[in-house]
Amino acid sequence: MSNQEFPEKAVSYHGYRLHRFTFDGCECFIVEPHRPRPGREWLWKAEFFEAFPAFELAMLERGFYLAFITVGNTFGCPDALEHWDAFYRELTTRYGFARRAILFGLSRGGLYIYNWAAKNPGKVACLYADNPVCDFKSWPGGKGVGPGSPEDWQKLLRDYHFSTEAEALSWPGNPVDNLKPLAEAGIPVIHAAATDDEVVAVSENTDILEPRYRALGGVIEVIRHPGKHHPHGLQDPTPIINFILKHKLS
Numbered sequence: 001m002s003n004q005e006f007p008e009k010a011v012s013y014h015g016y017r018l019h020r021f022t023f024d025g026c027e028c029f030i031v032e033p034h035r036p037r038p039g040r041e042w043l044w045k046a047e048f049f050e051a052f053p054a055f056e057l058a059m060l061e062r063g064f065y066l067a068f069i070t071v072g073n074t075f076g077c078p079d080a081l082e083h084w085d086a087f088y089r090e091l092t093t094r095y096g097f098a099r100r101a102i103l104f105g106l107s108r109g110g111l112y113i114y115n116w117a118a119k120n121p122g123k124v125a126c127l128y129a130d131n132p133v134c135d136f137k138s139w140p141g142g143k144g145v146g147p148g149s150p151e152d153w154q155k156l157l158r159d160y161h162f163s164t165e166a167e168a169l170s171w172p173g174n175p176v177d178n179l180k181p182l183a184e185a186g187i188p189v190i191h192a193a194a195t196d197d198e199v200v201a202v203s204e205n206t207d208i209l210e211p212r213y214r215a216l217g218g219v220i221e222v223i224r225h226p227g228k229h230h231p232h233g234l235q236d237p238t239p240i241i242n243f244i245l246k247h248k249l250s
Helices: 054-061 078-094 109-119 150-159 165-169 180-185 206-215 238-247
Strands: 011-013 016-023 026-032 042-046 065-069 101-106 124-130 189-194 220-225
Touching (some): 026 078, 054 101, 054 238, 065 078, 078 109, 101 109, 109 124, 150 165, 206 220, 220 238
Parallel strands (some): 042 065, 101 124, 124 189, 189 220
Antiparallel strands (some): 011 016
């Protein structure tokens, strides 16, 4: 394991040092905390790097590194997760990051964190998902109560290399269907869910995933709160952070 210096000169990110560089053909970001925790513990955000950063800033203040890899709007598809695999190896070997990452997914970011965690349960300390997509039939598919996104749905079919829509609708790999590896690994999960979310309906996502994960023996907490899909996050992220600090795997 190494602790090499990060690539590229740093710029400011809310008063922290941000390193922006290209790796595996993707734009990547690492933000350094002022007082790093031992072992370079880290938070890995999926999608929307600059969006609603209150939680990330609070985690940086507590000594966690923040990492992000840009894989385009690709819905956690297998090709995107290959870039995640490479980024994980780079951070844990070249830069000495902790073996287990805290994964954080906003909205469609839920697909990335759950899909990667199911493939790599031994590399995950905790999952935090905010108004997350847990079943792409709900969004962008729009096959339930929500409107979905027809353009994104067509792109998802291409990104996953589905030959037909019927193949996508019968695919057994959505987060709501693929929780057993996470539960067996003891990965703790927390969701923040806006009860009036009109884009990613709670009833088709978190409300399905929560009892299924609990039935498998998994530890999960859901903080339901008034609001719509935006803005993401809690005004005070302390309950989320307290859960992570209490339950995360080392």
